[in-house]
Amino acid sequence: DTLEGKRALKGSVPGLPPLSQKTGTSDAVIRDRLRMLAGIDEGVGSLCKLLESQGELDNTVFVFTSDHGYWYGEHGLSVERRLPYEEGIRVPLLVRYPPLIKAGTLIDEFAVSVDLAPTMLELAQVKTDQQYDGRSLVPLLKGEHPENWRRSFLVEYNSDTVFPRLVKMGYKAVRTPRWKYIQFNELEGMNELYDMQHDPYEMKNLINAxxxxxxxxxxQAELKQLMKN
Known part of the structure; x- marks a missing residue:
């Protein structure tokens, strides 16, 4: 990525080199992450074997997810995982429950982290009048496609000082099946728009096209509505 069109990322940061291929995640860190994933895989496998030996494997709901993504050098980034590009905001979400979910099912609808609480409550058959920001994923897990399912979601971050590159980089972003719009809170004239169907790696900013x-x-109207809601 030449960072052409990403004016916010091309800004000068005192004490740090400009983003480039050299500033991306190191091979050593990537190897450590792979070791971590192997450890998780082994742990989940051991748990599955134990539940299977007790006859409870298919009576257990497995939910495997994460709180954020990782950079592997995309856009020259490394530890700055709070940015709104796909590698940072997307997370794995695997659910296993044979009585309800057909093996190999792939769901295309948008799911967000706030959906997990109402999903688990419904799977556990817990009745509640509590209102949630998210929606139960159970209809999707059953293979249904609700017509009123979300067609967009909000991504929001307020600047902090943990990572020097992210100072004053707070933003609000909206993602739809085709588009992503990023609106920076403190940076004028640096907003971004990507066609996710034709540019899934977010290489060409179309904001001024x-x-x-x-x-x-x-x-912008969709973002305003999401913020209002």
Whole structure:
């Protein structure tokens, strides 16, 4: 990634080199992450074997997820996982429960972390009047496709000083099946728009493209509505 169009990432940071291939995650860190994943895989495997030996494997709901993604050098990034690009905001979500979910099922609808609580409550048959920001994923797990399922979601981050590159990099972003719009809170004239169908790696910022002018307006309106809700 040449970072062309990513003016926010190209900004000068005192004491740090400009983002480039050299500033991406090191091979040593990547190897450590692979070792960590292997350890998790072994642990989950041991747990499955134990439950199977007790006859409870298919009576147990397995949910495997994470709290954030990782950079492996994309956009020259390393530890700055709070940014709104796909590698940072997407997480794995694997659910195993044979009485309900057909093996090999792949769900395309948007799921977000706040969906997990209502999902687990419904799977446990817990009745509650509590209102949640998320929605139960059970209909999707059963193979249904609700017509009123979300078509967009909000990603939001407020700047902090933990990572020097992220100072004043707070943003609000909206993702739809095709588009992602990023609006920085403190950086003027540096917003970004990506066509996720044709540019899944977010290499070409279309924010100033004449043909995308109407799309920008639509995404700004969608962002405003999500913030209101």
């Amino acid at each position: 004449p043909a995308a002018k109407e799309t920008v307006k639509q995404m």
